[in-house]
Amino acid sequence: MNRQYDSSRRKKAAEQTRRAILRAALKLHWQGNTGFGPLALEAGCSVATLRKHFPTREELFQNCTQTFAATVEMPDLQNLGSITDETRRIEKNVSELCRIHETMFGYAWLGALQRKDSPTLDSVMNSYEGLADAIAEIITPPNSANTAMVRGLLDFLTYRALRLSAKLTPEDAIKELITTLQLIFTGHQKAT
Numbered sequence: 001m002n003r004q005y006d007s008s009r010r011k012k013a014a015e016q017t018r019r020a021i022l023r024a025a026l027k028l029h030w031q032g033n034t035g036f037g038p039l040a041l042e043a044g045c046s047v048a049t050l051r052k053h054f055p056t057r058e059e060l061f062q063n064c065t066q067t068f069a070a071t072v073e074m075p076d077l078q079n080l081g082s083i084t085d086e087t088r089r090i091e092k093n094v095s096e097l098c099r100i101h102e103t104m105f106g107y108a109w110l111g112a113l114q115r116k117d118s119p120t121l122d123s124v125m126n127s128y129e130g131l132a133d134a135i136a137e138i139i140t141p142p143n144s145a146n147t148a149m150v151r152g153l154l155d156f157l158t159y160r161a162l163r164l165s166a167k168l169t170p171e172d173a174i175k176e177l178i179t180t181l182q183l184i185f186t187g188h189q190k191a192t
Helices: 008-030 036-043 047-053 057-069 077-081 086-117 119-139 147-154 156-164 170-191
Strands: none
Touching (some): 086 170, 147 156
């Protein structure tokens, strides 16, 4: 009597290892660590096993990006742009962008540092910067001379500086950005 080989347990174990590697990678990438040695240790596997699943850092970045993106709820720019009350539009747009900044906190820093070496990270950073561009466009009054200033204030590096250098909570960073933008726009209205 011939027994047939059942590979389902092996496939299940391989998938569990793959998920463990991705979880570990997301944790370590948040901290700015992309080394395969620390990643294998964190995932509880060997470097050889890690490389079997993800032969290159770029492949790992691609899979981490897909895994992470599935967890992020992106703001609805059409709804944000349709808010007619200027104060409410600024508050809601800045709050939504800062929610994404907080979610991306460690990953954005890693992306900024390594984007020149990774097409995946460069693409992610371009999309992320595009979101800030879109929010800036939504909240900036037409014909404003302060467009560049607004975009700079909305950048993830500004948010990061408020959180780390100024030691603000996410809520306080949002309040500071909203207050500053309102002052800029009030000054713009007086100047025109």
